[in-house]
Amino acid sequence: MRAAAPALRACAWFGLALACADAFGQRVAFVNPGKAEEFYWAGVARCMQSAAQDLGQTLEVHYAEREHLRVFQIARGIAALPPAQRPDYVVITNDYGTGPELLNIFEGSGIRVFMAYSKPTAEEMTRTGMPRRKHKLWIGSLEPRAQDAGYLTARALITQARAAGLQAQDGKLHMLVIAGDRSTPSSIARNDGMRQAVREAGDVVIDQEVYGAWSREKASEQATVLFQRHPQARLLWAGNDLMALGAISALEQRGGVPGRSVLFSGINTSAEALRAKESGRLAALAGGHFITGAWSLVMIHDHYNGHDFADEGLMQERRMFALFDGKLAQALRARLGPGCDDVDFRRFSKTHNPSLRSYDFSMERLLKDTPQSNERSADDRALP
Template sequence: MWPYCLLRMVCAFLLSVLPISVLAMSVTFINPGKSDEIYWVTATNSMAAAADNLNVKLEVLYAERDHLRALDFARQLAARSAQNKPDYVIVSNDYGTGAEVIRILDAAHIKTFLAFSNILNPEERQRILGPRQIFKGWLGSLEPKAEEAGYLTARALIERGEMANMRSSDGKLHLLVIAGDRSTPTSLKRNEGMRRAVAEARNVLVDQEVYGEWSREKAREQSTWLYKRYPQAKLIWAGNDLMAFGAMESWAASGGKPGQDAFFSGINTSAEALQALISGRMTGLAGGHFIAGAFALVMLHDYHHGKDFQDEGLELERPMFILFSTQEAQRFQSQFSDLNFHKINFRKFSKVLNPAVKKYEFSFRQLLQQTEGRK
């Protein structure tokens, strides 16, 4: 039998020489999207790559855009036996479910982290305050700066409209807006960015704003009558790529040529969207924010191993979107056409694994640059 003091020395030595990644942690992601929805599949795949890189056990539960299912998942996780509960749960505040999920999981002593869509409405904020206040297990949040996506794509549309002299007889550029939904913070922030670009331009009129509920089919239907009502509108801003495609399809069905006699913008990095940008059918495309979940795992990894992120703030809103150039779209297609992100080294972003890292950097452009030249 080893003396206790010697045993402690051996344990301390092993902890000092073994890689920190052997200290495994488990994370469950309540994915608000559909299991066949390209954006949320892409987000999940990037998280899976980061989890493998950081030796994190990742479980993904798809709510299939049913907010009640997200709450059911939270209750199921809370009811698990102690050994089967995850160390952390990542959740999005889509459709305003975040506060209730946090409440359910906190009561079960499961730590939570908000990612992707995090902004709480005033009523929710009053009820749960901020991270680590009423609910001690709510560790923090990380949100892509969604306003940036709306701004970048709207500005690209306006600049292209000016170059093509798309002004109407009143001397103005006319813009149609197909937004996402009326409640999700991400949707509202993208709209704010679009409006900022319009306000800066001064010569742009928004003829009408509708909500396409992120649906290609609904946007196709809405845009059909919008074009008839506002024949002077030649710029169409959409809150995601699917709605942009619906609007492009109805324009083409009426004899128009997207990218030539009308300009369209979208948000996301689907293969179809990237190809539309490369071909010129789409004028502005912003994306890269799907990486928020992977970076949330980096932050939780560091927290789990003793490096709290609170020195940077508990509720982070960081630039992640980029406005894709055609070259960057081609690079994304070349490197990630199979939606496999394992070629990215997520370990280099960890403060625990890289003590020289003093501040988290989350822009998607750096990931494209990291993989440039790789086959």
């Protein structure tokens, strides 16, 4: 555990950025699109805090509580701060297509902008342009290759369904889809990866696709209707773990057995999702992208210290997702703390490793470079 953690968390959570600035160097704000009590986005922030502490940064986290208009309010508040109180950098996402307007809000503020998790779509890029051109202080973006998550989970789901002989009378495997939302680029990319796996399979029919807004409760309600409407469907692909778990609950309420009567897939590595994968209630699970925010802080730290990432690309899309079998799930639970406390993020920084020529933000590299810790229980060591 890090000895200075209480001091950093005071800076992050109570807005004492100025008081901590001399001790921690770069000041960074994160406009978090999620909820403070939401496992995934709260976990993202915890990993970012760990990275900030390693890298000598202060971090302020502002939660938008899944309200995209609140994202703009937060951004305007940050941009309107007196110059001496503004952060050096702000990390934003393009969830629900908010990125272009956020770039407009921070234009002229003097705050460097880094976009994480989801970059602008091709249509949005016609308005934003590339980083460092129209918006000169938009220094770049880092996005997990979200197609991988959709493709890996759908392919694993199809493979297991074939092995279990779950074809309908027409000889086809019938699949239901509960996607995240229609506008977030990462959601679109996950869906694209899923559809690629379906096309390659040739024997899969998508009976119906709905959008669950990343909500467990909404997905449960939708799945109840879907199972009634499409009794031949034996596969259900979901865009995240919460929606998969909500759909599993809907099946169980009907007397079905997840892993037998219907196979489910999900994305994200919450404790409940990992347990569901290990028990067989989830047939396929992918994750690892939760740490994108922390990797963004590594790139910001290097940029601040004169190690520009431009030679690797201003808009980077990296392989971060892994398909979790039982062995990899156990490794994740055993080797990473709930807030990435066991990771030394300086090991991934070009500032601290002059011989490092390119970033490797893969889950395999992360687990390899993280010492095993036996200090926590398996449940406590689950990640978002």
